[in-house]
Every structure is written in structure tokens, then in C-alpha cells.
Amino acid sequence: MIANYTDHAANERTFLAWIRTGLAVTAFGFFLVKLNLLVAVAGGGSSSHLPVESGEPLVAAAAHYAGLALVVTGIAIIARSGTGFERTRRAIDRDEVIHIPRTRAESLLSAAVTVAVVIFCIYLAKL
Numbered sequence: 001m002i003a004n005y006t007d008h009a010a011n012e013r014t015f016l017a018w019i020r021t022g023l024a025v026t027a028f029g030f031f032l033v034k035l036n037l038l039v040a041v042a043g044g045g046s047s048s049h050l051p052v053e054s055g056e057p058l059v060a061a062a063a064h065y066a067g068l069a070l071v072v073t074g075i076a077i078i079a080r081s082g083t084g085f086e087r088t089r090r091a092i093d094r095d096e097v098i099h100i101p102r103t104r105a106e107s108l109l110s111a112a113v114t115v116a117v118v119i120f121c122i123y124l125a126k127l
Contacts, residue, residue: 007092011085018081022074025113029070032120036064063123066116073112080105 002008039060091098 004092008089011088011092014088015081015085018084019078022077022081024074025077026071026074029067029072029074029116032063032067032070032116032123036060036067036123059123059126062119066119066123069112070116073109073116077109080109 087100091100
């Protein structure tokens, strides 16, 4: 029997949930960037220019950068989950009680995703 199996299994499930979240955020970012290019091409512009319909270039540029920010945030979520998984795995294997310091990484990543999604919603409302 593996020592502390239930703790290791819970740690791995949490890690995999964070990986799925990071992949979903990254995919959503790619979707937003590609949607922005699709709207630019369908609107008669070239793929190098952002859509300018009824004077909304700022919203289109913000949506493009929000998509890029989501891609970077998704990659950061995956990287953060890997380090957290390994830190918790080592803590489970130790015999003494360890206090893992709290970080603001999860809060900052959640705030970045929230801001990018709000920008995306504004962008969709303006289309």
C-alpha cells in the first residue's frame, strides 16, 4: 500500500483540475484572438488591421490584447499548478507538520481572467 495514498490522490486530482482550467483559459484566449482576426477579415479589412466599425478601434484592440492576456494567463495557471503540486507532494511525504505559505498567485490569476472576460463581453456587445 502506498503511504498517504488518499492525500496524494487528492493532490493529483487538484493538480489535474488546475491543468484543465489552464488549458481552457488558453484555448479561450486563442479563440478570442482568432475571432478578432475573423471579424477583421469579414469586415473587409486585412488580418493585420483590427476591425473599425462605427469608431470602435479601442474596443477591438482591447479584445485582441485580452485574448493574448488569456493565453499568457492560462500558461501561468499551468505553471503555477505544477509548482503547487510538487510543493504539496513533498509536504505530504514529510513526517512533520508543514505550514505552506499563502500566496496571492491564485487571486491575481483569477483577477486577470475576470478582466479579460469582461473585455471580451464588451467586445461581443459592440459587434
